[in-house]
Amino acid sequence: MKLYLDPGHGGSDPGAQGNGMDEKTVNLDIARRIRNILNQDYKNVHVRMSRTYDRTKSLSARTTEANNWGADYYLSIHCNSFNGSARGYEDFIHSSLSDSSTTAAYQDTIHPEIIKVNQLQNRGQKKANFHVLRETTMSALLTENGFIDNAQDAALIKDASWRQTVAQGHVNGLAQAFNLKKQEDPKQLYVIIAGSFQSKKNSKDRVNYLQSKGIEAFADAVTISGEQWYRVQAGAFSKKENAEAQLKRVRDAGINDAYIIHG
Known part of the structure; x- marks a missing residue:
């Protein structure tokens, strides 16, 4: 199964904004988590993302890429906004489709798994x-x-554990809709950690520096001994040799204290 995973907005387009957050950042975080769960836990799933970091990409570039790749399914991740009073979750298929279409059947399967x-x-x-x-x-x-x-809603959205749960809900729906099979032995991931900071700004600076060197990275909020830290990840691999090659790239970029954890 080939999934084209599209974190909405990005770069110069922040999407909806509110309560100190940009939609583009939330979308990307949830999408990455969906990708990671699928890659680690399921067999024969190939995921391509429209963007893996904060960059501008047109809508036409996204759909053209998905069409040319021959994706089996297109999943676009967003958050909403209105006037501060509206709340909740909703999802959309195209308005031309009937309720008996294949696309509607997928929606019928995925929607309740996320709502759960x-x-x-x-x-x-x-x-x-x-x-x-x-x-x-x-x-x-x-x-x-x-x-x-x-x-x-924003109090939930800000919580990294909630975003992980929402990602799992999306995966649960996809697994049912496409009859995905779990790995008999889920992959052991080797994760490159390129810094841990108590300052969110410092973690963003590290992410921006790595991306300027062509290295995909993002900061994830984690709780350690009751305190919140922002841990910068620079890749996750199922093969140790690939992780070690990425670790060398990170260290060659000047992050000498980078290391690998098993995640």
């Missing part, structure tokens, strides 16, 4: 004429994971 775990009000399964739903040649779904400008 996300602690958000259920705003329902909907249809819209969004570009990524209209211009894709494969079935496509766009999920709106809470309202970033609503204080109650």
Whole structure:
């Protein structure tokens, strides 16, 4: 199964904003978590992401890439906003599709799996004429994971463990919709850690530095001994030799204290 995973917005387009957050950052974090779960736990799943870091990419570039790759499914991750009072989760397929279509059947399967775990009000399964739903040649779904400008939804969205749970809900739905098979022995991942900081700004500076060197990286909030830290990850690999090669790249870029953990 070939999944094209699209974290909405990015780069010069922050998406919705509220409660100190940009939608583009939340979308990317949830999408990465979806990719990581699929890669670690499931067999015969190939994931391509429209972006793996904060960069600008047009809607047409995303759908063209998915179409040319021959994806089996297009999943676009978003958060919502309105006027601070709206709350909840909803997802969309294209407005031209019937309720008996294959795409609608996928939505029927995925939607309840996400609702089971996300602690958000259920705003329902909907249809819209969004570009990524209209211009894709494969079935496509766009999920709106809470309202970033609503204080109650935002309190959940800010929580890394909630984003992990939401990612797992998406994966549970995909696994049912596409009859995905779990690894008999889930892959052991080797994760490159390129710094841990108590300052969020310092972690962002490290991420930006690595990306300027062509190394994909992101900061993940973790709790250690009751304190919040921001840990910079610069790759995760199922093969130790690939992780060691990436570790050398990171160290060659000047991050001498980088190391590998088993995750």
